Amino acid sequence: MERLGDFELPDFFKDPSYFTLQPVGDARQAQIRAWKQLILDYCRTKRIYIVPVEAEFPLFSNPPIERSLSPEATEVFLSALVMEGRAEWTDVHHTECLVLWRSIHDWANYILNFLNERGLESWVCTVEEVHSGDETRESDLFTFFALLI
Numbered sequence: 001m002e003r004l005g006d007f008e009l010p011d012f013f014k015d016p017s018y019f020t021l022q023p024v025g026d027a028r029q030a031q032i033r034a035w036k037q038l039i040l041d042y043c044r045t046k047r048i049y050i051v052p053v054e055a056e057f058p059l060f061s062n063p064p065i066e067r068s069l070s071p072e073a074t075e076v077f078l079s080a081l082v083m084e085g086r087a088e089w090t091d092v093h094h095t096e097c098l099v100l101w102r103s104i105h106d107w108a109n110y111i112l113n114f115l116n117e118r119g120l121e122s123w124v125c126t127v128e129e130v131h132s133g134d135e136t137r138e139s140d141l142f143t144f145f146a147l148l149i
Contacts, residue, residue, distance in 0.1 A: 004058055007045050010038060019067035021076060035077040040086065044101035047140065051078060051087075052096045102140075114141060 002009040012018045012034050022028040039051065042059050051057060054071045061068035069077075078097040081087035088098045102110060115121050118135060130136055 002064075004042075007042055010034065013038070013062060014065060016065050016067050019062065019065075019069055019073070021070070021073045032077060032080045036080050036084075036086070039077060039081065039099060040101050043099045049098055049101075050090065050096055051099050053078065053094060055096075111141065114139060 002013055018031055018034065022031050039059065043049065043051065053074045057074075060074055075094055078087055078089075078099075079094075081099065082089060082097065085103065086100050088100070090096050090098055100107070112121070114136075115123070115130075130141065
C-alpha cells in the first residue's frame with residue numbers, strides 16, 4: 001500500500017488512468033466516486049478544510065508514476081463534492097474549495113455535543129468565545145471555527 005506521509009492511499013492511486021479524466025460515462029463516474037472519497041478521507045485525516053484547484057496539493061500528484069491531476073479534473077472532482085453538499089466553493093472563480101469532511105448536519109451535532117459535554121448548552125456565547133477556549137484547541141472545532149471567524 002502506498003502512503004502519503006502517514007496517510008494510506010488506495011490502490012487506484014497507482015493507476016495512471018485515474019489522473020486523467022475518463023471520457024466514458026461509467027468509467028468517469030467510478031473515477032469521480034473514488035476521488036471524492038479520497039479527498040474526504042485525506043482532508044479528514046489531515047484536518048484540511050481548504051483545497052486549491054490549481055496550486056500544489058500533495059494529494060493531486062503521484063511523482064513515482066509521474067502523474068498529476070489537471071486543474072480541470074480537480075475542479076470536476078471538487079464540483080461533485082459541492083453538488084453533494086460536502087464542499088463549497090470559496091469564490092466565484094472556483095480557485096479553491098472548502099471541503100466539509102463532516103456534513104453540515106454532522107457539524108451541527110458535533111458542536112451541540114461539544115457544548116453539551118461541557119455543560120454549555122444554555123450558555124450564550126459567540127463563535128469567537130468558543131473558538132478561543134482552551135478545550136476547543138484539541139478538538140476539530142479549533143480549525144473549523146478559525147475559517148468562520
